[in-house]
Amino acid sequence: MRTLIQGGWVVGYQHGHHALLRDGVVVYEGGRILHVGPTFAGQVDRTVDAAGKLVVPGFVNLHSVANIDIQTLTLDCSEIGFAASRASAVEGGDPIELSGERLRASARFSLLQTLKAGSTTIVESTTMAPSRFEVSRQEVPALVEAAQELGARLYVSHKFRAGKRYLDADGAWKIHWDVAAGRAGLAYGKEIVRRYEGAQQDRIRTMLFPYQFDTCTPELLAEVKAAGRELNTAIHMHTSQTLAEFHECLNRTGRTPVQLLEQIGFLDQQTILTHLLYTTLHPASGFPVQDDSDLRIVADHGTTVVHCPVVYARRDRILDSFARYRSRGVNVVLGTDTYPQDMIEEMRWASLGCKWQDRDASHGSAAEVFNAATLDGARALNRDDIGRLAPGAKADIVIIDFTRQHIGPVDDPIKTLVYVANGTDVETVIVDGRVVIEQGRAPGINETTLVAEAAAAHLWQAEQFVKHHPSGKSTQTLFPSSYPRVPQ
Ligand SMILES: [Zn+2]
Structure with a gap:
């Protein structure tokens, strides 16, 4: 037709x-x-x-937390509060992980929300339960099933890592390392690539996803890159999201995260660094503000940076800056990360955040952020058949x-x-x-039921989180409400 x-x-x-x-x-x-x-x-x-x-x-969304997650509970909390909220709840257990019908509702709800706001290509990045080395092996199948039903173009990947953070009994941050667990996650990640690449008339594509730079060893990342080359598949990874992560890498290895990734041969056009807030150019990095060497490295390798301004503006920070990264030749693209999964809002915040950061109204123009949400996103995926x-x-x-x-x-x-x-x-x-x-709604989907199911899954997860939090603190202490609640 x-x-x-x-x-x-x-x-x-x-x-x-x-x-x-x-x-x-x-x-x-x-x-x-x-x-x-x-x-x-x-x-x-x-x-x-x-x-x-x-x-x-259709917008090309390079980073969408395609599940119900609890980030919304941490709004108005400081970074400390946020970090504490993510602490490993129970060593070895997985008390907050969604499964079965809750997981299904979570996948359908999140994908539908993202589609409704105009993202047609979605690189999903579900949140991992804090106590896990891998995301549940039910996740990708649930997302693929939801994509089939809703018709989204989806990039899926199995998330894994070799370390997970937790608060020890004295309240100190520790990382529990298990390289074998990271390798097992990578092996299953490769299986996911083989199983789903090109599924659903090629609307499903795949990637590898070592979850976070700071919870993967350089040796594991080198193995991931080798696997990426073997499978000819892209890799995405949360990188340099906090100043602590940046300095911890510098102290331990004498290199910034970007320098370390270059050293192990990780950076190329098939690499997508999500967030990358802290580089040698960041004013808080301790490097002279004119040191753009990290960004030059990223640009020279053709590596993409994913900018998710809304989620980080809520946590008091933003890329410094969208225009400066671009001016160094970096391919900066956009992602929604968490709610409200609205690429138009992300474009707006990418633009306004950049103007504010650079004190220049001409920076971060509408055309530049629209390109980031379309053509540049397609380029990150090595595609010339979407985003135009x-x-x-x-x-x-x-x-x-x-x-x-x-x-x-x-x-x-x-x-x-x-x-x-x-x-x-x-x-x-x-x-x-x-x-x-059509007319703002997905034909054949009962949104009222789906929203109720998603809300129930979210409530269950939040309750589990508080119940198993090592601090033993109440919901009101961990996630303070905006005003007193009546009744409490
Ligand atoms: Zn993220």
Whole structure:
């Protein structure tokens, strides 16, 4: 079936960059885009009227915590409070891990939320229970099943590490190391790649995911890289998320995390470093502020950095800065991390955070953050068939309703998108030529039931967390509420 979408504004891809086509059209057939331009002379089977609306390529979301997690409980807590909340609850046990129906609800809920706000390609990164060396082996199958039902384009990976943090009886931070457990996780991660790569008409792709730089030994990471080369698969990893992680690496090895990764041959175009907040260029690093050597290394190897501004702004920090990383040649892309899984909000925060950080209103422009959410995200995945509306590309298309009252007059649709709109303005989402969100809802999904199931899973997890926390503290102490609760 051949479908024509009559914009509004269409963000088409021409001559190597996006262009704004006023009253443009997009035509797709099956899973591919046939034509993008001012008009279309051929026959079509169906026409979608998107007058007054914005038609864009689906967003490429490089880091989405695709499960119910408890980060929202830690809002307004200091870093200490946040870190303590993540402490290993019970050595060896896994009291807060979701399984069975709760896990299924978690996967469906999270993927649906991410899709509804316009992400069509999602690199999932579920949270690991603090007491585990690997994420539950039920996780990836649950996500693949949810992607099948909802129609998302999903990159899955099995998370593993060789160390896990915990608070000992004296309240000191320790890492419990078990390299064999890390290796077992890697072996299963490779199995996941072999099992799922290319599944669901190639909407499912895979990666390797050593979970955190600081809980993987250099030897394990070298083995991961070798496995990545053997399988020709990308690797993503949380890296340099805290100043403590940065300095701990420097003290232990004499190298920054980036320098160490370069030394073991980990960095190339198939490597995606998530967050990378602390480098030699960061003012708090102790290096002279003009030392951009870490970023030069990252750029020289063609390695990508994933920026998730909302989650870190909530924790009092932001990439320093989006524009400075880009100016050193780093491919900076965007991810939603946790709730509300809204790529439009991430674009807005990437832009505003950058302007604030650099004290320059011209930095972090709407065009730059939109590129990060589309073309640059595709580049991170070594793909030229997503993140753009062009003949031959995947029919991954999003329609955003600009006729709503809060949007106001539209001078430049990309600026309106980035500075005014949000994920609830997404009206239609098409993945691989299939309409997966229509009028803001997923056809055939009972959202009321799903939201209730997700809330129940979240509540169960939060209760388990408090019950098993080594401090023995109450919910109110661990996660203080904004105002007194009545009744308590
Ligand atoms: Zn993350």
